Amino acid sequence: MSTKVTTIVEEMARPYLDAHGFELVDIEYVKEGGNWFLRLFVDKEGGIDIDECGRISEYLSAKLDESDPIAGAYFLEVSSPGAERPLKKPDDVRKAVGKHVFVTTYEPVNGLKEFEGTLESFDGDTVVVRVGGRSHAIPYAKVASARLAIVF
Structure with missing residues (x-):
């Protein structure tokens, strides 16, 4: 299920991220304790700031609300991959x-x-x-x- 969710979310987020010069580093859909978290790690040349993360989150939240591809409640988080950025690809x-x-x-x-x-x-x-x-x-x-x- 988590792979299906991350694939759908990537397809939704990719046009906005590409159009605004952001790089999608990773997506996680994980259960921690009793809660589900949908996390996007996004970067760009020179780094990403909190306002940009907020704009990406607002865009994606609206897209997710439109099509509602995820059953149940979850928390959406958009952040920088940080100084110890994963090397996924x-x-x-x-x-x-x-x-x-x-x-x-x-x-x-x-x-x-x-x-x-x-x-x-x-x-x-x-x-x-x-x-x-x-x-x-x-x-x-x-x-x-x-x-x-x-x-x-």
Whole structure:
């Protein structure tokens, strides 16, 4: 059900987001406690501010009210993906080359399942992350999750 909801919501939101120069980073439709949450993570070049999130939320709320594709009550949230932005699509990973990332894998690669370091390269099949003085070539098919990471 959650995949169907996120697909419908993406189709509704995409025209507005594209027309206004926003990038849809991710959509979640999840149950937390007794409540359902529909969350859109949106960004743009130079970052997104709270007023822009509010305008996107108002637009999408009106569209959702028109067609009512979601049964039951839910909370709609529109926000920035934040400093630790998820890298969901191959293009997200390409754009992150040279940045500090945190990558987890489904199974060990070089004896590890977590890699935090500089994303050296991505050719579509292999993610190369430099951790300390060592580069790790990780098959993209084995990546469970990837996100930008804050360096302290």
